[in-house]
Amino acid sequence: MGYCSRRRANEEWKNTACVDKVRELVLDNCRSNEGKIEGLTEEFVNLEFLSLINVGLLSVSNLPRLGKLKKLELSDNRISGGLDVLAEKLPNLTHLNLSGNKLKDISTLEPLKKLDSLKSLDLFNCEVTNLNDYRERALHYHAERRGDVGR
Incomplete structure (x- = not known):
């Protein structure tokens, strides 16, 4: 089926896909456009699993x-920071895969x-894992979040 524009194709897809019913979405190896994934919007109100590997x-x-x-799933991207928005935008996140990104500090x-x-954080193949004390400091952040520091 041919479409005269990408926008119209996207609108047509939204109409047929019932985005409010989608619970899992895999967009691996798609390309982002200036950090945005076309069609990925807040309309996916019931989305529980999102994979954006190598986008x-x-x-x-x-x-x-x-x-x-x-x-x-955000592995094999070029993310180097700016993780502060995750708590605001994804408050119920339990598993985060950042492996293969540019996290250094x-x-x-x-x-x-x-x-x-958050229960699971994957940092495999990130430069931060080469630091001598990264595990202790990462665990400290986790304990601090739970209120266990100083107990």
């Missing part, structure tokens, strides 16, 4: 607010302590 993301700042999202992980439900 060329430089940051997470353009992700839509997805209140029910629990699992987010442990301080870039500090905003993750605001994710109260």
Whole structure:
């Protein structure tokens, strides 16, 4: 079926896909446009799993607010920081995969302590894992988030 424009195709897809019913969405290897994934909007109100592996993301700042999202796959992108928006946009996130990104400094992980439900964080193949004390500091952020520091 041919469409005269990408916008019309996107609107047609939204009409037929019932985006409010979608619980899992895999957009791996699609390309982002200036950090935005075309068609990924706040209309996905029941989305619980989102995979954006190797889409060329430089940051997470353009992700839509997805209140029910629990699992987010962001491996093999070029994210280097700006994780502070995750707690605001994805408050129920339990699993976050950031493996293969450009995270170099442990301080870039500090905003993750605001994710109260976070249980799993994958940093495989990120430069931050080469730091001598990254595990202790990452665990400290986790304990601080739970209120266990000083106990």
